[in-house]
Amino acid sequence: MTPLDENGRARARRSLMRRDPILADVIRRVGPCRLEHRGDPYRMLLRSVIYQQLAGAAARTIDGRLRAPWRGRYPLPEVLLAAPDAQLRAAGLSRQKIAALRAVATAFAAGDVSNRRLRAMDDDAVVASVTKIHGIGEWTAHMLLMFSLGRPDVLPVGDYGVRKGAMQLYRLRELPKPRELAALAEPWRPYRSIASWYLWRVVDTIAPGQ
DNA sequence: TTTCAGCTTGCTGCTCAGTG
DNA sequence: CACTGAGCAGCAAGCTGAAA
Numbered sequence: 485m486t487p488l489d490e491n492g493r494a495r496a497r498r499s500l501m502r503r504d505p506i507l508a509d510v511i512r513r514v515g516p517c518r519l520e521h522r523g524d525p526y527r528m529l530l531r532s533v534i535y536q537q538l539a540g541a542a543a544r545t546i547d548g549r550l551r552a553p554w555r556g557r558y559p560l561p562e563v564l565l566a567a568p569d570a571q572l573r574a575a576g577l578s579r580q581k582i583a584a585l586r587a588v589a590t591a592f593a594a595g596d597v598s599n600r601r602l603r604a605m606d607d608d609a610v611v612a613s614v615t616k617i618h619g620i621g622e623w624t625a626h627m628l629l630m631f632s633l634g635r636p637d638v639l640p641v642g643d644y645g646v647r648k649g650a651m652q653l654y655r656l657r658e659l660p661k662p663r664e665l666a667a668l669a670e671p672w673r674p675y676r677s678i679a680s681w682y683l684w685r686v687v688d689t690i691a692p693g694q
Numbered sequence: 695t696t697t698c699a700g701c702t703t704g705c706t707g708c709t710c711a712g713t714g
Numbered sequence: 715c716a717c718t719g720a721g722c723a724g725c726a727a728g729c730t731g732a733a734a
Contacts, residue, residue, distance in 0.1 A: 536725045543723095545707065578705050580726085622724045644724055661700090695734105702729075713718080 487634020488678075493517045493604035496636065500682075503671045506653060507679060514685045517678050525602045527558045527590050528632035529614065532624040533584045534577070549575040561589035584619025591617050602628075607635055612644050630677045639669050639676040651682030 488496065493628065497517060501508035502675060523531075536545040544691070551558060565586060572582045591597045597617070610633065611625040626640035640646050641662035650668060650688065652658050656677055674680040 543707085545704065574707070584726085619726070623725060642725075663699095673724095697732105697734080700730090701731090703727090707723100709720105709722085710726095711718105711720090714716090 487521060488636045492636070493519070493678065500672060500675055500679055504679075507672070507682060509680050510653065510686055514682060517681055519634075519678065519681045521631060523632060524599045525597075525628055525632045526561070526588070526599055528557050528628050529588045529617075529620065529624065530585060532627050533581055533588065533619055536621075545687040546576040552579065561593040564589040564603060564662060565593060565650070577588075580619065584617075587618040588620065603633060607638060616635075630680070636647050637674040637676050638674075638680070639666060640680060641665050643680070645687050646680050646683045649686035674686065 493516070497511055499512050509606045529549065534547050544554055552575075553567075553571070554563070558564075568583060572585070573579075577585070597613055602613065605613065611622065612628055614620050614625050614628060615622060619652065623640060626638050626643070629635040629638045630640070644659075645664060647659045650665055651654065651658065654668065669676050
Protein backbone atom coordinates (compact mmCIF):
# COMPACT_ATOMS: atom_id res chain seq x y z
CA MET A 485 0.00 0.00 0.00
CA THR A 486 2.85 2.40 -0.72
CA PRO A 487 2.43 5.31 -3.14
CA LEU A 488 4.19 5.25 -6.50
CA ASP A 489 7.62 6.85 -6.43
CA GLU A 490 9.19 8.62 -9.39
CA ASN A 491 10.35 5.37 -10.96
CA GLY A 492 6.88 3.92 -10.50
CA ARG A 493 5.28 6.87 -12.22
CA ALA A 494 7.70 6.59 -15.14
CA ARG A 495 6.86 2.91 -15.42
CA ALA A 496 3.17 3.78 -15.38
CA ARG A 497 3.65 6.33 -18.17
CA ARG A 498 5.40 3.80 -20.39
CA SER A 499 2.71 1.22 -19.75
CA LEU A 500 -0.10 3.65 -20.55
CA MET A 501 1.60 4.91 -23.71
CA ARG A 502 2.08 1.38 -24.93
CA ARG A 503 -1.50 0.34 -24.30
CA ASP A 504 -3.41 3.48 -25.36
CA PRO A 505 -2.12 5.42 -28.39
CA ILE A 506 -4.64 8.24 -27.91
CA LEU A 507 -3.61 8.76 -24.32
CA ALA A 508 0.02 8.38 -25.37
CA ASP A 509 -0.28 11.54 -27.43
CA VAL A 510 -1.45 13.49 -24.37
CA ILE A 511 1.28 12.01 -22.18
CA ARG A 512 3.93 13.10 -24.69
CA ARG A 513 2.56 16.63 -24.80
CA VAL A 514 2.05 17.07 -21.06
CA GLY A 515 5.27 15.46 -19.92
CA PRO A 516 5.92 13.62 -16.65
CA CYS A 517 3.03 12.96 -14.29
CA ARG A 518 3.12 15.28 -11.28
CA LEU A 519 0.37 13.70 -9.26
CA GLU A 520 0.93 15.31 -5.84
CA HIS A 521 0.14 14.06 -2.40
CA ARG A 522 -1.62 16.56 -0.17
CA GLY A 523 -1.32 15.57 3.43
CA ASP A 524 -2.80 12.92 5.63
CA PRO A 525 -6.26 11.37 5.18
CA TYR A 526 -7.93 13.38 7.95
CA ARG A 527 -6.87 16.73 6.47
CA MET A 528 -7.65 15.53 2.99
CA LEU A 529 -11.21 14.67 4.01
CA LEU A 530 -11.75 18.07 5.63
CA ARG A 531 -10.38 19.78 2.55
CA SER A 532 -12.56 17.68 0.25
CA VAL A 533 -15.71 18.54 2.21
CA ILE A 534 -14.91 22.25 1.97
CA TYR A 535 -14.15 22.12 -1.76
CA GLN A 536 -16.90 19.80 -2.90
CA GLN A 537 -19.92 21.50 -4.50
CA LEU A 538 -18.15 24.84 -4.72
CA ALA A 539 -16.26 26.73 -7.39
CA GLY A 540 -12.55 26.75 -6.64
CA ALA A 541 -12.25 30.44 -5.79
CA ALA A 542 -15.19 30.31 -3.39
CA ALA A 543 -13.82 27.22 -1.69
CA ARG A 544 -10.35 28.72 -1.24
CA THR A 545 -11.88 31.74 0.51
CA ILE A 546 -13.83 29.57 2.94
CA ASP A 547 -10.89 27.23 3.47
CA GLY A 548 -8.62 30.13 4.43
CA ARG A 549 -11.16 31.61 6.84
CA LEU A 550 -11.79 28.25 8.50
CA ARG A 551 -8.08 27.66 9.16
CA ALA A 552 -7.22 31.23 10.16
CA PRO A 553 -7.94 30.77 13.91
CA TRP A 554 -5.51 27.83 13.96
CA ARG A 555 -2.61 29.62 12.25
CA GLY A 556 -3.48 28.23 8.86
CA ARG A 557 -3.72 24.61 9.94
CA TYR A 558 -6.74 22.35 10.00
CA PRO A 559 -7.91 21.78 13.60
CA LEU A 560 -7.50 18.36 15.18
CA PRO A 561 -10.75 16.37 15.56
CA GLU A 562 -11.30 17.28 19.22
CA VAL A 563 -10.59 20.94 18.52
CA LEU A 564 -12.95 21.02 15.57
CA LEU A 565 -15.71 19.36 17.59
CA ALA A 566 -15.29 21.98 20.31
CA ALA A 567 -15.53 24.92 17.91
CA PRO A 568 -18.93 26.64 18.06
CA ASP A 569 -21.21 26.49 15.03
CA ALA A 570 -21.21 30.28 14.84
CA GLN A 571 -17.47 30.31 14.23
CA LEU A 572 -17.76 27.80 11.40
CA ARG A 573 -20.74 29.63 9.92
CA ALA A 574 -18.74 32.86 10.00
CA ALA A 575 -16.09 31.17 7.86
CA GLY A 576 -18.77 30.75 5.19
CA LEU A 577 -19.57 27.08 5.70
CA SER A 578 -23.12 25.86 5.08
CA ARG A 579 -24.99 23.83 7.69
CA GLN A 580 -24.48 20.74 5.54
CA LYS A 581 -20.75 21.28 5.34
CA ILE A 582 -20.51 21.89 9.09
CA ALA A 583 -22.37 18.65 9.71
CA ALA A 584 -20.04 16.81 7.34
CA LEU A 585 -16.89 18.28 8.92
CA ARG A 586 -18.14 17.32 12.37
CA ALA A 587 -18.95 13.82 11.13
CA VAL A 588 -15.38 13.42 9.88
CA ALA A 589 -13.99 14.73 13.17
CA THR A 590 -16.30 12.43 15.15
CA ALA A 591 -15.22 9.37 13.17
CA PHE A 592 -11.54 10.14 13.73
CA ALA A 593 -12.00 11.12 17.38
CA ALA A 594 -13.91 7.91 18.08
CA GLY A 595 -11.33 5.81 16.28
CA ASP A 596 -13.83 4.45 13.73
CA VAL A 597 -11.24 5.50 11.15
CA SER A 598 -7.63 6.55 11.52
CA ASN A 599 -4.82 7.61 9.20
CA ARG A 600 -2.89 4.46 10.03
CA ARG A 601 -5.81 2.08 9.43
CA LEU A 602 -6.76 3.73 6.15
CA ARG A 603 -3.19 3.36 4.90
CA ALA A 604 -3.34 -0.37 5.61
CA MET A 605 -6.67 -1.01 3.84
CA ASP A 606 -7.13 -1.96 0.21
CA ASP A 607 -8.90 0.53 -2.06
CA ASP A 608 -12.39 -0.95 -1.80
CA ALA A 609 -12.18 -1.12 1.99
CA VAL A 610 -11.16 2.54 2.14
CA VAL A 611 -14.15 3.55 0.01
CA ALA A 612 -16.52 1.45 2.12
CA SER A 613 -15.06 2.82 5.32
CA VAL A 614 -15.10 6.55 4.60
CA THR A 615 -18.40 6.67 2.73
CA LYS A 616 -20.08 5.58 5.97
CA ILE A 617 -19.28 9.08 7.23
CA HIS A 618 -22.14 11.48 6.57
CA GLY A 619 -21.20 13.90 3.79
CA ILE A 620 -18.45 11.71 2.35
CA GLY A 621 -19.40 10.21 -0.99
CA GLU A 622 -17.68 8.09 -3.59
CA TRP A 623 -15.95 11.03 -5.24
CA THR A 624 -14.39 12.16 -1.97
CA ALA A 625 -13.23 8.61 -1.29
CA HIS A 626 -11.58 8.48 -4.70
CA MET A 627 -9.80 11.80 -4.11
CA LEU A 628 -8.58 10.47 -0.78
CA LEU A 629 -7.19 7.35 -2.41
CA MET A 630 -5.44 9.26 -5.15
CA PHE A 631 -4.12 12.36 -3.42
CA SER A 632 -3.59 11.32 0.17
CA LEU A 633 -2.96 7.59 0.04
CA GLY A 634 -1.23 7.69 -3.34
CA ARG A 635 -3.01 4.65 -4.73
CA PRO A 636 -2.07 4.08 -8.40
CA ASP A 637 -5.22 2.42 -9.76
CA VAL A 638 -8.13 4.69 -8.85
CA LEU A 639 -10.69 5.80 -11.44
CA PRO A 640 -12.90 8.65 -10.19
CA VAL A 641 -15.86 7.66 -12.36
CA GLY A 642 -18.05 10.51 -11.15
CA ASP A 643 -15.51 13.28 -11.48
CA TYR A 644 -16.54 16.01 -13.89
CA GLY A 645 -12.98 16.79 -15.02
CA VAL A 646 -12.08 13.18 -15.77
CA ARG A 647 -15.33 12.64 -17.67
CA LYS A 648 -14.86 15.85 -19.62
CA GLY A 649 -11.26 14.97 -20.40
CA ALA A 650 -12.34 11.57 -21.70
CA MET A 651 -15.07 13.16 -23.78
CA GLN A 652 -12.62 15.56 -25.44
CA LEU A 653 -9.85 13.04 -25.89
CA TYR A 654 -11.97 10.30 -27.43
CA ARG A 655 -14.26 12.75 -29.24
CA LEU A 656 -17.46 11.54 -27.60
CA ARG A 657 -20.74 13.35 -28.21
CA GLU A 658 -21.50 13.73 -24.51
CA LEU A 659 -19.96 13.16 -21.08
CA PRO A 660 -19.35 9.43 -20.62
CA LYS A 661 -21.48 7.83 -17.92
CA PRO A 662 -19.57 6.16 -15.08
CA ARG A 663 -20.01 2.71 -16.63
CA GLU A 664 -18.84 3.91 -20.02
CA LEU A 665 -15.83 5.58 -18.45
CA ALA A 666 -14.98 2.40 -16.55
CA ALA A 667 -15.09 0.39 -19.77
CA LEU A 668 -12.93 2.95 -21.54
CA ALA A 669 -10.42 2.81 -18.69
CA GLU A 670 -9.93 -0.96 -18.66
CA PRO A 671 -6.65 -0.82 -20.63
CA TRP A 672 -5.23 1.65 -18.12
CA ARG A 673 -5.08 -0.87 -15.29
CA PRO A 674 -3.19 -0.92 -12.96
CA TYR A 675 -2.44 2.79 -13.41
CA ARG A 676 -5.86 4.39 -13.71
CA SER A 677 -4.90 7.16 -11.24
CA ILE A 678 -2.09 8.25 -13.52
CA ALA A 679 -4.37 8.12 -16.56
CA SER A 680 -6.98 10.19 -14.70
CA TRP A 681 -4.37 12.81 -13.91
CA TYR A 682 -3.62 13.12 -17.62
CA LEU A 683 -7.32 13.45 -18.39
CA TRP A 684 -7.49 16.42 -16.01
CA ARG A 685 -4.56 17.93 -17.91
CA VAL A 686 -6.52 17.51 -21.15
CA VAL A 687 -9.19 19.83 -19.77
CA ASP A 688 -6.69 22.22 -18.16
CA THR A 689 -4.13 22.63 -20.86
CA ILE A 690 -5.30 21.31 -24.19
CA ALA A 691 -8.09 23.15 -25.95
CA PRO A 692 -10.85 20.99 -27.46
CA GLY A 693 -10.16 20.03 -31.04
CA GLN A 694 -6.40 20.45 -30.74
C1' DT B 695 -40.30 -6.50 -1.96
C1' DT B 696 -35.73 -5.22 -2.98
C1' DT B 697 -32.30 -3.15 -5.68
C1' DC B 698 -30.33 0.18 -8.38
C1' DA B 699 -29.59 3.52 -12.02
C1' DG B 700 -30.74 8.00 -13.10
C1' DC B 701 -32.64 12.37 -12.00
C1' DT B 702 -33.42 16.41 -8.91
C1' DT B 703 -32.44 19.46 -5.23
C1' DG B 704 -29.56 22.00 -2.09
C1' DC B 705 -25.62 24.39 -1.20
C1' DT B 706 -22.47 29.29 -1.08
C1' DG B 707 -19.15 32.70 -2.84
C1' DC B 708 -17.38 34.48 -7.08
C1' DT B 709 -17.87 36.65 -11.60
C1' DC B 710 -19.69 39.68 -14.68
C1' DA B 711 -23.32 41.78 -17.38
C1' DG B 712 -26.83 45.05 -16.68
C1' DT B 713 -28.79 49.13 -14.49
C1' DG B 714 -29.01 53.72 -12.39
C1' DC C 715 -18.49 54.41 -10.33
C1' DA C 716 -21.40 51.62 -7.26
C1' DC C 717 -24.60 48.37 -6.77
C1' DT C 718 -27.69 44.33 -7.99
C1' DG C 719 -28.79 39.90 -9.24
C1' DA C 720 -28.49 35.96 -12.37
C1' DG C 721 -25.55 32.26 -13.66
C1' DC C 722 -22.15 29.22 -12.50
C1' DA C 723 -19.15 25.48 -10.33
C1' DG C 724 -19.79 20.21 -9.22
C1' DC C 725 -20.66 16.85 -5.50
C1' DA C 726 -23.83 14.46 -1.76
C1' DA C 727 -28.07 12.89 -0.61
C1' DG C 728 -32.76 12.27 -1.33
C1' DC C 729 -36.20 10.83 -4.47
C1' DT C 730 -38.40 8.28 -8.35
C1' DG C 731 -39.54 4.70 -11.17
C1' DA C 732 -38.42 0.53 -13.46
C1' DA C 733 -36.34 -4.00 -13.44
C1' DA C 734 -35.38 -8.37 -11.05
